[in-house]
Amino acid sequence: MYTDKKITWFRISLLFILILFLASCVRARQGTTTIKNDGSAEAWGYVFEGMGCRDSGDIVTCIVSVTNKTSGLKVLSINATEGNIGPFRYQKTYLYDERGNQYLAESESLGWVVWMRRISPGLPWNVGISFRGMSIAESKKVTLVIGCVDNREQNGIASSKEFSVTLRNVPVTR
Numbered sequence: 001m002y003t004d005k006k007i008t009w010f011r012i013s014l015l016f017i018l019i020l021f022l023a024s025c026v027r028a029r030q031g032t033t034t035i036k037n038d039g040s041a042e043a044w045g046y047v048f049e050g051m052g053c054r055d056s057g058d059i060v061t062c063i064v065s066v067t068n069k070t071s072g073l074k075v076l077s078i079n080a081t082e083g084n085i086g087p088f089r090y091q092k093t094y095l096y097d098e099r100g101n102q103y104l105a106e107s108e109s110l111g112w113v114v115w116m117r118r119i120s121p122g123l124p125w126n127v128g129i130s131f132r133g134m135s136i137a138e139s140k141k142v143t144l145v146i147g148c149v150d151n152r153e154q155n156g157i158a159s160s161k162e163f164s165v166t167l168r169n170v171p172v173t174r
Helices: 002-030
Strands: 033-035 040-043 046-055 059-068 074-079 083-085 088-090 094-096 102-104 114-119 125-132 141-154 157-173
Touching (some): 040 157, 046 141, 114 125
Antiparallel strands (some): 033 040, 040 046, 046 059, 074 114, 094 102, 094 141, 141 157
């Protein structure tokens, strides 16, 4: 009888480990990023599209459209500059011109360092990201690397996943 209990607990433990493994595979798959060369990318259930950047001399403003591709409400943070919130330090947002020069974002459309928005499924939301004190006059296309945090609540427990999205070949207008 003692052996039967050991076998039963062994089977339950093995099943539990298998469930944890499969759940981690699903999370890893969900977190993969697909980068395209048309100024768009998909990551963590969102689609990001670089609508374009406008160079007005001293300020470059890039418009990015974000769409929630899941069936539920999601909360996304886009970090412009060094995104320090309490003890947490989040990835920054950068612009790279055709020469490879790197520029740190100054703010986003709400004027905050960190932009957080609830995004309903299927509805695109546009955010403007500003880069000040530089000009990309010779660039026709740029690359944006956007620091993001996917905020969520599962079973009453709040969690977040930090990730970055790369948008290549975003057009520049003057």
